[in-house]
Amino acid sequence: MTQTQRENSHLIWWIAGGLFSIVLAIIVFFQMNTPPRTEHQTLQIPKTENQSKLKKESAQPTPTPPTTTSELKTLVNDDLLKQQIPTSPSLAKEEMTKLDDIQKQLHDQANTLKDQHIDAEQLIKLKEEQIKLLESQMQEHNKI
Structure with a gap:
């Protein structure tokens, strides 16, 4: 390898390193200057009388989650009823969607519990048969 080829390869590495550091600096700069994202960004809409009423209604304290083990066993909180x-159609539609999701989850849980119950019954029957077979084998072994 000649002297100029070595100098060219070093020059290429220096250029690549410089470009990498510039790109990295730009990424860090934009990352630091962007505002943090919130989960739900809302549009600023002028307040109307209906919105102020809805905000007053929604400002009521939400029910606290159950803390004891007996309260944790309830699937749906009675305070929900x-x-x-909501008086707004969009809020009512959102609430209906939420309730439909809860209903679907409860239905799925009920189906899962039914399937588990059926499986448990089958296991009990198989275990009973296994016990009978072992008892018969023990009786045959005792006769010998």
């Missing part, structure tokens, strides 16, 4: 129905 006592809450007021």
